[in-house]
Amino acid sequence: MKRIFILLIAALILIGLTACAGNTPANTAENVPSTEKNGQTEPAVTEITTSSDAEETTASSAATEAVPDDTSATQTAEPAADHKTVLVVVFSATGTTKGVAEKIAAIENADLYEIKAAREYTAADLNWNDRNSRSTTEQNDKSARPEIGSERISLEGYEKIYVGFPIWWGEEPRIMDSFVESYDFGNIKMIPFCTSSSSGIGRSGKNLEENAKSGTWLDGKRFSGGVSESELRSWIDGLK
Numbered sequence: 001m002k003r004i005f006i007l008l009i010a011a012l013i014l015i016g017l018t019a020c021a022g023n024t025p026a027n028t029a030e031n032v033p034s035t036e037k038n039g040q041t042e043p044a045v046t047e048i049t050t051s052s053d054a055e056e057t058t059a060s061s062a063a064t065e066a067v068p069d070d071t072s073a074t075q076t077a078e079p080a081a082d083h084k085t086v087l088v089v090v091f092s093a094t095g096t097t098k099g100v101a102e103k104i105a106a107i108e109n110a111d112l113y114e115i116k117a118a119r120e121y122t123a124a125d126l127n128w129n130d131r132n133s134r135s136t137t138e139q140n141d142k143s144a145r146p147e148i149g150s151e152r153i154s155l156e157g158y159e160k161i162y163v164g165f166p167i168w169w170g171e172e173p174r175i176m177d178s179f180v181e182s183y184d185f186g187n188i189k190m191i192p193f194c195t196s197s198s199s200g201i202g203r204s205g206k207n208l209e210e211n212a213k214s215g216t217w218l219d220g221k222r223f224s225g226g227v228s229e230s231e232l233r234s235w236i237d238g239l240k
């Protein structure tokens with residue numbers, strides 16, 4: 001009887017153990033660590049890495065794409081280092097006014113543009129003792145507009161333009177009127193200057209302003225050919 005009881009107990013223990021074994025979680029895909037899904041270790045890790053990389057790649061390409069935008073914004077906002085905002089325009093038949101223009105351009109770190117006549121003035125053309133010389137004839141005709149031979153210049157970006165010329169018969173050479181009438185100066189600050197033997201600038205600046213019909217014109221000034229750099233500098237400083 002005691003033996004049967006022991007066997008019964010043993011049988012009950014065996015049944016109990018079998019039941020516990022049945023409750024062990026199944027080895028389903030859901031319960032496999034992600035790295036072991038599909039029986040592969042790498043894909044799960046790769047997936048995370050790829051996703052992370054993808055984000056990084058997207059962020060990095062966004063950053064890469066942003067660079068040109070930033071660069072172009074910078075280029076638009078800030079003028080190039082060598083961009084000049086001052087221009088010195090000069091007509092000079094014998095080089096005197098050009099010398100002054102070069103000094104002004106150096107002081108102002110400006111571009112220099114020379115107006116050249118399509119038909120250059122000869123010594124005979126410039127003979128003021130000859131009533132029939134080309135210069136005398138042109139100066140006697142307020143509507144004369146000698147043709148300019150130099151290439152046109154773009155005025156884009158210029159904020160200030162010095163306009164230099166010699167005095168002929170008390171006024172600006174008519175080719176200066178050809179020049180001012182063929183450009184739109186908008187709101188650019190226009191500053192006339194001239195050289196002469198002795199005459200002042202007279203009405204020349206006003207004539208140019210009236211014929212230009214654009215630009216904001218300041219009073220002009222006459223200089224001798226030998227004007228010093230310090231005299232020019234103090235005149236320029238006085239304009240600001």
Ligand SMILES: Cc1cc2nc3c(=O)[nH]c(=O)nc-3n(C[C@H](O)[C@H](O)[C@H](O)COP(=O)(O)O)c2cc1C
Pocket residue numbers: 091092093094095096097098126127128135136165166167168169170171195196197198199200225
């Ligand atoms: C046709 C002609 C007319 C001139 N008329 C005058 C004048 O009325 N008053 C004056 O002081 N100088 C006069 N000059 C002298 C010039 O204005 C002066 O020599 C000037 O500095 C020359 O400049 P440029 O070398 O840039 O041409 C005249 C010169 C020429 C050629």
